[in-house]
Amino acid sequence: MKVLAGLVAGLLFGLGLAVGGMTDPQRVLGFLDVAGAWDPTLIGVMGGAVVTSFIGYRLVWRMGAPRLEPHFFIPTREDLDVRLLGGAALFGIGWGLSGYCPGPAVASISGLTGPLAAFVAAMAAGWWIARRMGERQG
Structure with a gap:
């Protein structure tokens, strides 16, 4: 059941993108081009996501416990460290250069292009490196 719930959530997320x-990297790059041909579409998408998340979290917290798990898994770390800030910087640089972030990249995979393939390869390499670094520290 958890796999089915994850599949449905992923499909809804991809459909929304x-x-x-947001699967068009030119639209994202247009949003980041505030000094040129600025495209404000991303603000509407982000606004819709924020409102949906705000309402969704309020409804979920009222449940007391998730439907498919015994309890909520809430992160306990609140500190900022070099790994977090470095990862955020790399994410932002990659997003700004390519116009893709992981969600839209996966949602766009059916129309694979050279730049998208390069992004997905870099993303997979980043995941692998992050896992290796986590294993060494754990």
């Missing part, structure tokens, strides 16, 4: 135009 596609409907919002």
